[in-house]
Amino acid sequence: MIWVAAAIEVLRLDWMDLAVLLVLLGLNGALGWYEERNAGNAIEALKQKLAPRACVKRDGNWTILDAKTLVIGDRIKIKLGDIIPADSKLGPGFLEVDQSVLTGESLSVTKFEGDEVYQGAIAKRGDLEAIVLATGQWTFFGKTSRLVTSVTQTGNFQKVLFTVAMFLLCVSTVMVMIILFVVLEKENAFLETLSVCVVLEVASIPIAMQVVCTCTMAVGAHALAMRKAIVTRLSSIEDLAGMDVLCCDKTGTLTKNELTVQKPRLLGKTAITDIFETAALATKREGGNQDAIEKCISDIALSYKISFAHFEELDFVPFSPKTKRAEAHIRNTKTGESFKCTKGAPQVILAMAKDPSIEEEVSRAVEELAAGGYRTLGVARTDKDGKWEMQGLIPLYDPPREDTAETIQKARIMHIRVKMVTGDQISIGKETARILNLGEKIYNSEMLNDSASAVQRQMLESVIEDADGFAEVFPEHKFAIVQILQEKGRRVGMTGDGVNDTPALKKADVGIAVEGATDAARAAADIVLTAPGLSVIIEAIYRSRKIFQRMKNYVIYRVACTAQLLIFFFTTMICVNPRNYICSGFEDCGDVPNTFALPVIALVTITLLNDGTIISIAYDNVTVSRTPEKWKLPVYFAVSLMLGGVVFISSCILLILGLNNMNKSDPSVFFSALGLPTFSYGEVLTLIWFKVSISDYLTLWAARTNGLFWGRKPGRLLLGAFLCAVTVSTFFSR
Numbered sequence: 001m002i003w004v005a006a007a008i009e010v011l012r013l014d015w016m017d018l019a020v021l022l023v024l025l026g027l028n029g030a031l032g033w034y035e036e037r038n039a040g041n042a043i044e045a046l047k048q049k050l051a052p053r054a055c056v057k058r059d060g061n062w063t064i065l066d067a068k069t070l071v072i073g074d075r076i077k078i079k080l081g082d083i084i085p086a087d088s089k090l091g092p093g094f095l096e097v098d099q100s101v102l103t104g105e106s107l108s109v110t111k112f113e114g115d116e117v118y119q120g121a122i123a124k125r126g127d128l129e130a131i132v133l134a135t136g137q138w139t140f141f142g143k144t145s146r147l148v149t150s151v152t153q154t155g156n157f158q159k160v161l162f163t164v165a166m167f168l169l170c171v172s173t174v175m176v177m178i179i180l181f182v183v184l185e186k187e188n189a190f191l192e193t194l195s196v197c198v199v200l201e202v203a204s205i206p207i208a209m210q211v212v213c214t215c216t217m218a219v220g221a222h223a224l225a226m227r228k229a230i231v232t233r234l235s236s237i238e239d240l241a242g243m244d245v246l247c248c249d250k251t252g253t254l255t256k257n258e259l260t261v262q263k264p265r266l267l268g269k270t271a272i273t274d275i276f277e278t279a280a281l282a283t284k285r286e287g288g289n290q291d292a293i294e295k296c297i298s299d300i301a302l303s304y305k306i307s308f309a310h311f312e313e314l315d316f317v318p319f320s321p322k323t324k325r326a327e328a329h330i331r332n333t334k335t336g337e338s339f340k341c342t343k344g345a346p347q348v349i350l351a352m353a354k355d356p357s358i359e360e361e362v363s364r365a366v367e368e369l370a371a372g373g374y375r376t377l378g379v380a381r382t383d384k385d386g387k388w389e390m391q392g393l394i395p396l397y398d399p400p401r402e403d404t405a406e407t408i409q410k411a412r413i414m415h416i417r418v419k420m421v422t423g424d425q426i427s428i429g430k431e432t433a434r435i436l437n438l439g440e441k442i443y444n445s446e447m448l449n450d451s452a453s454a455v456q457r458q459m460l461e462s463v464i465e466d467a468d469g470f471a472e473v474f475p476e477h478k479f480a481i482v483q484i485l486q487e488k489g490r491r492v493g494m495t496g497d498g499v500n501d502t503p504a505l506k507k508a509d510v511g512i513a514v515e516g517a518t519d520a521a522r523a524a525a526d527i528v529l530t531a532p533g534l535s536v537i538i539e540a541i542y543r544s545r546k547i548f549q550r551m552k553n554y555v556i557y558r559v560a561c562t563a564q565l566l567i568f569f570f571t572t573m574i575c576v577n578p579r580n581y582i583c584s585g586f587e588d589c590g591d592v593p594n595t596f597a598l599p600v601i602a603l604v605t606i607t608l609l610n611d612g613t614i615i616s617i618a619y620d621n622v623t624v625s626r627t628p629e630k631w632k633l634p635v636y637f638a639v640s641l642m643l644g645g646v647v648f649i650s651s652c653i654l655l656i657l658g659l660n661n662m663n664k665s666d667p668s669v670f671f672s673a674l675g676l677p678t679f680s681y682g683e684v685l686t687l688i689w690f691k692v693s694i695s696d697y698l699t700l701w702a703a704r705t706n707g708l709f710w711g712r713k714p715g716r717l718l719l720g721a722f723l724c725a726v727t728v729s730t731f732f733s734r
Contacts, residue, residue: 005198009600012191020601021199023608052519054085062286074132080318081498081518082123086132087139090115093128093315097121122502122520127284127318160238160631161213164555165205167637168562172204175570182574183595199600200569203607204562213551216618220547228515228531229540236526239509240541241548241629244415245485246493247478247504250422250432251292253495253514253534255398259296262374262395265365267358270391276301278381278391281311282328282341284318293319293377296396297343310334324348340382346393349378353390362393369395370427373435405436407534414541415627418534420469421478421494429471439468445477461488478504491628495537496521512537548629549622554614556640557703561610561696563644568651568692572596578659578681585664586680596655602689605732609725610696616721620704621713643702647695654691658684690733697725 002025009018052067055077062077067085070076076088078095090111098108099121108124111117116133118140134140180197184190214234221231231237251257264275280301283294285308301308315329325344331337342349346366350359362378369376374395380388411418418438422429426444433442447460448470464484470477478494482504485492494501494508497517502524505511513525515532522528529536576596583589658679661668667678679687700722701709714722 002202005195005202005600008191008195008198012195014195014600016601020604023604052083052085068136070132070135072132072135076130076132077128078117078123078130079127080123080125080320081520083519083523084117084119084121084123086119087134088117088130088132090117091129091131094126095123095128096125098124125318125320125322127316160555160633163633164559168559169205172201172562172566175566176201176204179570179573183597186594188593188595195600196597196603199603199607200566203603203610204566213554216547216550216554219618220543224527224540224543227539227543228529228536229543230528230530231526232522232528233526236510237544237547238551238629239491240493240527240544242491243493243510243541244628245417245419245490246411246495246537247419247421247481247485247508248495248534249497249501249514250420250424250429251398252497252516252532254404254420254432254436255400256532257292257398257516259292259375259396259398261296261300262397264392264394265369266392267361267390273304273306275379275391275394276304277306278341279343279377279379279394280306280308281313281330282326282343282379284316291319292398293396297377297394314338319344337384340386340388341380342388343377343379343394346376346378349380349388349390352388353380354388355390358390362390365393366425367427369393370425371431373397373428373431375424375428400432400435401533403533403535407538408436408438410538411534411541413626414538416541419467419481420471421473421481422469422471423473424471426471429469433469441466441468442471443467443469444471445473448473448477448480460484465490475501475503479507482507493537496525542624545624545629546622549624550617550620552629552631552636553620553622553704554617556636556643557617557700558614559637559640560643560647560699560703563641564647564651564695564699565606565692567644567648569597571648571652572655576655576659578684581659581662582666583662583681585678586662588681589662592681598685598689598692602685606689606693606696609693609728613697613700613718613721613725616715616718617700617704619717620715622704623706623712640703643699647692647699651688651691651695655684655688658687686733690729693729693733694726697722697729 002021006018006021006025009015009021053064054067054070054074055062056065056070057063057075058065070086074086076085078084078088078090084097090113092113094113095111095117096108097111097117099118117130119135176197179200180193183193183197217234217237220237221234224231224237248254264272266272266275276297279297283297285294285298285301310333312331312333313328314331317327319326323344325342325348327340327342329338329340332339342352346362350362366376374397377394377396378390379392379394380390383389408418420429420433420438420442422432424432426442430440430442433439443463447463461484464481465488470481473481478496478501482492482494486507486509491509493510493512494504495512495514496502496505497514498521502520505513505521505524510527511525513521513528515529515536517525517528527540573595577594578592578596579594583592657668657670661671661676661679662681662684664678671678700718701714704714705711
């Protein structure tokens with residue numbers, strides 16, 4: 001539109017207006033480029049903290065390095081939840097990978113020794129070593145230029161921006177077209193009229209909207225990063241501000257994820273060292289490559305000085321969410337005996353042992369331990385005949401974080417419902433909820449299964465919305481919980497840390513990967529936490545609501561500016577004929593037109609100064625709402641029209657008074673009372689230009705507050721931009 005206006009000025013040979021339009025074009029382009037670059041650089045810098053890493057063997061030692069440092073021939077480790085860092089050839093063992101993001105295959109595929117896996121695929125099961133075959137642009141991923149992420153989300157915020165922009169565009173276009181036809185009917189010059197209409201359209205459309213909002217969210221993302229919450233999808237800040245339900249994983253979020261081994265419950269003639277030895281043999285004991293359970297089992301075996309020097313590991317199957325256990329095939333180098341060891345969910349281990357005589361004892365022990373808030377590992381070992389013998393139960397305790405109960409209370413104050421979602425037994429879930437004062441309505445996942453009864457299905461929606469948490473859930477259950485809550489109109493956040501959480505993280509409005517999450521979980525999440533606990537999320541919600549307030553203030557202000565400009569010039573250019581007012585005693589009385597309109601250069605100057613003031617909203621001080629934020633566009637438009645309407649009426653009154661003050665022989669009583677002389681038509685134009693300009697800047701103070709305009713201290717940048725704009729306008733008006 002600015003280019004069209006510039007072309008018209010070339011045809012009119014109006015070089016001054018052309019120069020100002022080109023300045024406007026250059027400033028808008030430069031400002032847009034600068035702010036977008038800053039926002040992009042800020043987000044890129046934050047994302048660098050999330051760069052995929054790889055466990056690689058260098059100089060004979062295993063170390064964690066950025067995946068981008070890998071070279072062909074490197075030996076790497078791949079485990080459950082890792083994103084494959086480079087095209088690689090697998091070593092001994094097997095690996096189940098999800099490579100749908102690369103090949104479109106909907107199901108995971110199993111790869112064996114010698115097979116090739118591609119960069120970007122996700123390890124769903126397995127734990128082995130591999131040799132790097134290709135990196136960077138030479139990988140399968142690089143050659144096909146496919147996107148790593150399988151889901152591209154369009155945030156609600158983009159829809160809001162589009163709605164506001166289209167509303168203003170449609171309204172301004174209709175009104176400007178009416179102005180054009182009406183003014184041309186008065187036999188005014190076509191090019192001059194077209195030029196004014198085009199520039200009025202430019203002034204009405206929110207050119208800087210995307211820049212301002214991107215800048216606002218980028219500034220907020222940087223602030224969140226300082227609070228250990230890294231934003232990977234910028235528009236998720238707006239989703240976070242409106243979140244009213246937060247589904248939290250228990251382990252690592254509500255609790256410390258610092259497991260300690262308690263006194264085991266032994267079966268038969270099993271000694272305490274026997275059960276710890278078996279459990280440790282079914283564990284990856286290498287430091288730096290362990291999860292919380294593996295670490296605590298290794299530590300307890302070390303404390304009992306159990307030696308594994310004479311045990312040779314023939315095969316190892318790591319823990320899988322599907323099987324809920326880990327298994328190792330071991331050979332005793334002293335005796336030559338071979339046997340298998342396993343540890344995992346007690347009910348799974350009990351079923352493998354197939355010993356009816358211990359079922360009641362094991363079930364009772366599991367219930368007692370779970371009631372005390374303990375997670376339990378079942379441990380078993382094969383005998384000489386290859387039959388599984390259950391050795392006992394190892395209780396594990398994961399204490400709640402010190403600040404979790406207080407943080408949940410803060411979430412309630414912010415009107416956010418926290419729901420615990422855990423794979424642990426329901427008795428553990430209930431005990432944890434009791435300690436944290438989370439609520440008593442903890443359910444298991446039975447009603448979410450395909451085998452659920454029709455009555456359960458009918459109750460499902462209301463139960464999920466009313467529940468305080470769910471236990472014994474699988475990945476598909478987490479996904480279903482999020483989906484049902486969304487169908488009920490809730491804005492849902494979901495926390496997770498493992499590859500099994502990725503479906504729910506992607507489905508949620510705000511997927512949050514907690515501290516220590518796998519690469520797969522971080523890739524699926526919108527926000528990645530680099531500090532432990534739930535308090536970081538609450539801080540992120542607080543910051544996001546702050547950012548929302550700034551964007552809301554901008555929308556109200558921008559619509560109000562458009563309303564006052566558009567309605568004022570629509571009314572005056574159609575209804576006001578300056579020649580109907582007496583002008584005498586001035587040289588320009590013969591040049592009074594039949595249509596009131598400000599020169600192109602005056603309209604462009606208003607637009608320039610307005611945009612400069614608007615940008616500063618990204619740094620304004622705001623009051624944070626205690627309730628989840630929602631875009632109430634009809635309300636915002638009504639407020640904007642009211643603000644714009646007040647300015648419109650005052651501008652019209654001043655215009656009529658000014659036009660009535662052009663007669664030196666009969667000056668206006670109003671201006672005479674103020675001690676002011678009569679005005680020439682040029683001075684009336686200057687008066688109205690100054691009034692419209694100052695009104696725009698003053699409207700900002702009303703648009704940014706819900707009460708009296710002096711009720712909240714402005715940000716320094718906002719105040720500086722306002723004073724600068726007022727000073728420039730005052731200088732130009734002289």
